[in-house]
Amino acid sequence: MRKDVPKIVVARLPVYLRDLSQLRDEGKEVTSSQELGKRLGISPAQIRKDLSHFGEFGKQGTGYNVSYLIEQLRRILHADRNWKIILVGAGDLGHAMVHYTGFRKQGLHIIGVFDNDPQKIGQRWGELTVMDASTIEDFIQKENVRIVILAVPAKVAQQVADRLVNAGIRAILNYAPIVLHLPNGILVEYIDPVVHLQYMTYFLE
């Protein structure tokens, strides 16, 4: 049944998981599609429908067991495993990513940082040392890395992405402000704050 799940549904699951984790941190043991819906600004019916793609997680009238639903969502999203991630581009943004504590607790581990700037190669970033970009392919293959955070300038992003995919990368979180052209089956997600800001200024006077 997994194949039929619309992407937009899958995209909401991490948001559900994040909010459920917050509920658990607040000491809540049971919740409902009503409560979640109110917290997330999503209709309770939508939440129930989204979850129903993956099974039965609550009982009519008694709601969802928070810990159980967290566990199930983590399983569905493969967030119950440890994922090795490399970061390419050791600029300010990359620096922020490496020091962000929100990844590790989700099993997302940045295990390598790469740049081609001799000034940056060898820098100590927390537990990591910035490595020479020419060694990326070897690292990907040796460590069996599938996910990359791409934080390089737009003008080199396509070329770097091609190299990464050739070396075995399957998923790219792309911070470079361009659309990447990659073979079918390679996953790409985009983060560009300018796009979000311009979406909002459209609605501002």
Add this chain to the structure above:
Amino acid sequence: MRKDVPKIVVARLPVYLRDLSQLRDEGKEVTSSQELGKRLGISPAQIRKDLSHFGEFGKQGTGYNVSYLIEQLRRILHADRNWKIILVGAGDLGHAMVHYTGFRKQGLHIIGVFDNDPQKIGQRWGELTVMDASTIEDFIQKENVRIVILAVPAKVAQQVADRLVNAGIRAILNYAPIVLHLPNGILVEYIDPVVHLQYMTYFLE
């Protein structure tokens, strides 16, 4: 006619604008929905339909004048104005935002940075000095700021957002990993890399 434009269409306009700007930088003077579609992975028919909400921008058979379409999209998105933005939260991510050169060329100007950490207040960040968060309201009102980039920890994000909205903020680019509850009419966009990464790990073996 603007009121009827679906949000999903508006959300694509900044991506069109970004790509057209890149085409112009490459020296292209004319393009087509075919070319744009291929570059962006969007069907040419979709692009034509999206743009048709706002007028006639190309001639049958001759395509779009790149500079003209850029100018029109900037006007539609209100990207032809200068927008004052404040950043709240002077952590690593905030630091990267302030030093990101991609904002200014789009008329997006971070004019103030705030934090409540005495260690950070007074720090010089490029042309800016980190200011005491207790002075945010005065600053917003004095400078007539409408947009904020919120890069504070999740546990204080709602409370800070409430203060900002009370002071006159209308649009929030939220990097804190929680859903904010705000009055109708306040715009919020979310950026959470964990959500994007978990969306991708769903599809990975």
